[in-house]
Amino acid sequence: MFPGPELYAAVLFLTVLPAAYLIRAVWSRLDRPSGRWLVVTLVGMSGWSVSWALMLLFEGYRLSLWSFNVVVLFASVTTIGWLFVTIEYTWQKQVEHRIVAPFLIVPAVVQVLIWTNPFHELVWRPGTFVDAQGVLHPVHGLGFYLHIGYSYLLVVAGLVLLTVAFVEREGLYRKQAFLLLLGGFIPTVFPIAFVFGMIPTDYLNPTPLGFLLGTSIWGWALFRYQLLKTVPVARRMVLAEMSEGVLIVDDGNVVTDANDALHEMFDLESDPTGKPLESVLEPYEGLRSLIQSGTFSDERITVELNGEPRHLTVSKSSVTHDGGTGGWVLVFNDRTALFRYEEDLELLKGVLARVLRHDIRNKLNVIRAHGELLAQQTDGQHAKQARTVVQTSDAVIETAEKAKAIESLVEADRPLYDTDLVHVAGRTVDWATEQYPDVDIEFDAPDQAWVRADERLALGIRSLVENGIEHNDSDAPMVRVAIERTDDTVTLTVDDNGSGIDRYEQRVFEGEAVDQLNHSTGLGLWLVNWVVRNSNGATTVTQTETGTRFVVTLERRFPSESRAVDACESEPGSR
Missing domain, CATH: 1.20.1070.10 (Rhodopsin 7-helix transmembrane proteins)
Structure with missing residues (x-):
């Protein structure tokens, strides 16, 4: 019915x-x-x-x-x-x-x-x-x-x-x-x-x-199931949008896919799909030898493309299917511009290092020697001006030394060493007391406090102490250095009674952009930042009721595990 x-x-x-x-x-x-x-x-x-x-x-x-x-x-x-x-x-x-x-x-x-x-x-x-x-x-x-x-x-x-x-x-x-x-x-x-x-x-x-x-x-x-809201990213669209060249081969080394970036990078006249990988890369012997090995990531190789050498990074990863290897994915990235920039940067670093360490330093030593001579042979206002020349020369030479230290600090994969922070900070305080007799410098620390740190740690501590002294406008300048231990960390605190730190100086430790208007006035705080960062530590800067406080936190080590570093012994007082 x-x-x-x-x-x-x-x-x-x-x-x-x-x-x-x-x-x-x-x-x-x-x-x-x-x-x-x-x-x-x-x-x-x-x-x-x-x-x-x-x-x-x-x-x-x-x-x-x-x-x-x-x-x-x-x-x-x-x-x-x-x-x-x-x-x-x-x-x-x-x-x-x-x-x-x-x-x-x-x-x-x-x-x-x-x-x-x-x-x-x-x-x-x-x-x-x-x-x-x-x-x-x-x-x-x-x-x-x-x-x-x-x-x-x-x-x-x-x-x-x-x-x-x-x-x-x-x-x-x-x-x-x-x-x-x-x-x-x-x-x-x-x-x-x-x-x-x-x-x-x-x-x-x-x-x-x-x-x-x-x-x-x-x-x-x-x-x-969120249809029209949660959508899959199409594989073909991803390949098409990639700037890197991508070549996909099966387990028989036959090309199954290649994106447009690869066609453009190698100037391929025909579609490589379905062709043996060896024939596609036949003009590039070094590249063919490289990809015969197992999986790898960002291997550098130089090949000649379109009549000029190009610097590539190549990565090879496997495609698994049903528990076995079903093929390979090759990713080619043209890093020619980056590598040339790195070469130019290394050349520039070498030139600047020579200028700072050799040419300028030698000329400043000549200026400093004449200033000392004038200070000894004159009196009154002329002697005072001559001493100013000597002091300024010393400051510029010290800046060059800091620049030399920073040049090494920005290198990647720097080693870390076990160091007694109390010993290093104590020698820095002794040096500062001798150099600045009019400043009240206090030191409070346990018998020892071992840390894992960069070998330039002593120079970083010296820069913190100098900052508290040289930028202190108090009638009775005072700097206090204290070290405290916890189960896992050691903290170094440097207090001063100055008028406070400028906001631009604080940005050094906050990772903010630096330009011609917003920047630190010297290299000392930058040096501190890099030393602490390389030591996997942290630095905080705060304004207190009496001045400025720097707190550096480092990983704690223990005497049974530790070995002092001679390099840390020579920093305070060296020039």
């Missing part, structure tokens, strides 16, 4: 409600791949259901035929929308209008044939009639078969794309692809059952019920 046409028409009207709800949910995601085309598909499904319902309600031949023509229109809307849902979902980008336009040609031709059918009868042949229940019984012509064939071609193409996506993807994205595929497959099967006479009642076309099931499944994918 089947419902009558009017009752079935009412059911078809109700099937539109879930689609309308889903359209509302998708509307906020129209800018995502597949979003707008899913709306088009749902509109096509809804229009199909409403038009078929109207055909059942209309009694006259003309209105029933008109409704059937509109069914064909919405069927085309549905299939085109479905195809581009799958294309954008698998490509993960919105397609341009110029790509869509060719797909509209056949539906446009079919619509012209349908609405001009009385003149040629290529869609509905003679013998088409409406029965007593208002159901149209068409006799199909060539134009209708063109519509059916084209529609199923689009539907099957979309199903194939999603099947491939389902096979290739994993986890959440595989579930998305499966539900999208299932929701499109069910409405495809239902019309086939109707066309081949498997439904005993002519008006009971189950296609809208297939739409209802498909819409429900898509709604599940939308809300449960």
Whole structure:
């Protein structure tokens, strides 16, 4: 017992409600791949259901035929929308209008044939009639078969794309692809059952019920598995966007994929896909030898590309499949500009080092010697000016020495040594007491405190003490150095009673950018920063009620594990 046409028409009207709800949910995601085309598909499904319902309600031949023509229109809307849902979902980008336009040609031709059918009868042949229940019984012509064939071609193409996506993807994205595929497959099967006479009642076309099931499944994918919200990054798109050249080979060393950057980097005249790796890299003997080894990362090699030497870094990683190696991924990065910059930088460092350590120092020693001589041979204002020359020369020479130390501190992978911080800081305090007799210098420390630190630690401590003395504008300058131990760390605290530290000086320890307007006034604090950073320690600077406090925290070591470093012995007082 089947419902009558009017009752079935009412059911078809109700099937539109879930689609309308889903359209509302998708509307906020129209800018995502597949979003707008899913709306088009749902509109096509809804229009199909409403038009078929109207055909059942209309009694006259003309209105029933008109409704059937509109069914064909919405069927085309549905299939085109479905195809581009799958294309954008698998490509993960919105397609341009110029790509869509060719797909509209056949539906446009079919619509012209349908609405001009009385003149040629290529869609509905003679013998088409409406029965007593208002159901149209068409006799199909060539134009209708063109519509059916084209529609199923689009539907099957979309199903194939999603099947491939389902096979290739994993986890959440595989579930998305499966539900999208299932929701499109069910409405495809239902019309086939109707066309081949498997439904005993002519008006009971189950296609809208297939739409209802498909819409429900898509709604599940939308809300449960974040369809159109959480989307997979397409492998092809990633490869295309990479600036590095990528070459993928199988376990037989046959190239299976290569991106555009690789084509451009090696100026390949043809697609290397399907060719043996040896033949693709035949002009580059050194490169062929390198990749014959196992996996490696960022190996440097120089090859001649386009007639000039290029410096590349090459990485090789394995692709595993079912517990075994299924191939290799080679990544080529052209570092020519960076390597040349490094070479120029090393040359510049060498030139500056020679100028600072040799040329300028020698000339300053000459100036200093003449200043001392003038100070001894003159008196009064002239002697005072001569002593200023000597002091300024000493300051510049000391700056050059600090620059020399910093040059070594910025090198990577510097070794660390076990050092008695109490011994090093104590020698620094002794030196400062002798050099600055007018400054009250206090020292509070345990018997010993071993730390893991850079060999330039003594120079860093000296710079902190000097900073507290030389920038102290108090009438009775005071500097206090204290060392405290915890279970895991040792802290060195340097307090002064000056007017405080400038904000620009604090930025040295905060990693902020330095420019011509915002920078430290000397190299001392930079030297402290690099020494502590190389020692895997930390430095904090705070303003206190009486002045400025520097706190350096280092890793603690223990006497049974430790060995003093001679290099730390020579820093205080050396010049």
